[in-house]
Amino acid sequence: MLSVVPMRAETSDKAEIVTQLTFGECYEVVARDGNWLQLQLAADGYRGWIDMKQHTPVSAEYYWEWSQAKHPRALDLVQVVRNADVRIPVGLGCYLPFFDGASIRVNEERYQYDGRASDPAEIATPAQLLQVANSFLKAPYLWGGKSIFGIDCSGFTQLVFGICGYQLPRDANQQVNHGEEVHFVAQAQPGDLAYFSNPEGRITHVGLVLEGQQIMHAHGEVRIDTLDHNGIYNAARKRYSHNLRIIKRIHF
Template identity: 75%
Template sequence: MDYGIGMLSVAPMRAETSDRAEIVTQLLFGECYEVVAQEGNWRCLQLATDGYRGWIDFKLHTPVSEEYYKAWCQTKHSRSLDLLQTVQQGEVQIPIGIGSYLPFFDGQHIRVNEERLAITGTVVAPDATQTPDELIAVAHRFLKFPYLWGGKSVFGIDCSGFTQQVFGICGYQLPRDAYQQALHGEEVHFVTQAQPGDLAFFSNPEGRITHVGIVLEGQQIMHAHGEVRVDKLDHNGIYNANLKRYTHNLRIIKRISF
């Protein structure tokens, strides 16, 4: 069995073994994975964080030992909080974005296999207790991030990537997709009872949950739709004042207890 770790700011994971294939998710810096299949110059990864699978070009694969991988999986890791910061690897500076994993961070360095890399900037400790207000403050750091199907980074993010990253930084690991995230938490029965930090889910005409956002004060919602933005939320769904119409139909609201 082969194991690896993301050593670039972000790497696309694709549905098929082609650079033209759909991006299903992204591998972030410091995120470990297991190689579950190989096909030519492509490797199929299963992320240690959420179990999601996708293909990467073999050139993006950085191997780690089985011992390191198991230790990584058994440890809660610090996360970067600055929109962009750098990790120093020798004389090379690796740019990393908010939400990147900082494996075995000791206050100044992270560790990849036996190599220690220096890092500076704002870091969230893995055992930090986050209040709803702090979660909303983290969410606001993502405002204006451009929308990208399969994205979960400062360079492009989708709706469930946004919620997964915000909650992950705050210490709660959500699944990757919106319909999976909807299985977590306790249901809030009325939109007027929703509180900041609740997750609101939206369905398509066939009834499938396809969108998610984070509830704010004043019946507003922050979500990734073209960009990470704030819109109005009511019992019908999301109302976009710029478009002067509803863009998403409300299905359910869930409250996550940390």
């Protein structure tokens, strides 16, 4: 069990990172190629390859239990889970499987956790969503990243909504299929998701709408910029960085 593991597009340490496996997640092994395993994540169905040295097997019974439950997520930037033999760092948004208020369970092993945790039974408000999002400000951009120490645009929105109890798909062009369309920027509300397209019309970027026509998004870092009907305006660079395509509102 590790804090974060890169999942790659191909069976090479030089291959593109397509996403990350974070502590507490469950997955199926769907293929093997030498020392590489192809995984399918239980939460969002995403696939990628990991080095088998970073594989932690669990029982079929545990995997089924994990898949049927809603798990709390870590709310501290960095904490640890521990038992008598090991201490494992866990970051903001990591799953806390079968957390009982004091410990988590992985397979039959229990590990103590003393940090803050989300309540998966609670229905999140826009204010809570933005509070979680603010915890990621200044997190560095990383293509395929899904942690406080490196995150991409859709990893950011997926993680924020996941902490608040709503499972989004991994990529922006998948996330755009969720929610109800908001027709005008002036009608957007805090917590809405704004999507942006490239010159070919493909959705390539996503960010979280804030108050006052601002947007929080991962672009070099998790940052706040201005949003208008054209797109995202970067005041420091005095230019638009992304072209607005559509705004969607998620109903919890």
